[in-house]
Amino acid sequence: RVVGIVREILERRSVSRQILPDDDLREAGLNSLDMVNLMLAVEAEFDLKIPDADMTLRNFRSISAIEVLVASLRSRH
16 A cells, blocks of 8 residues: 555656665655655555654655554554
């Protein structure tokens, strides 16, 4: 599900290259506005509220990092 969100945002930026789970999303072509949209999309997709403390570039650096964040947030509920 995270891969789909990232792919959709990249396609809006006309970036169609393959993204691996550990690829840096900013290097792949996401700008800061895209990162905000990514955070919002992850919240909506997984019905989560990401605490401000967790809205860091590190947590959204890669698909793997986002998946770890989502798993940890889901386990808190």
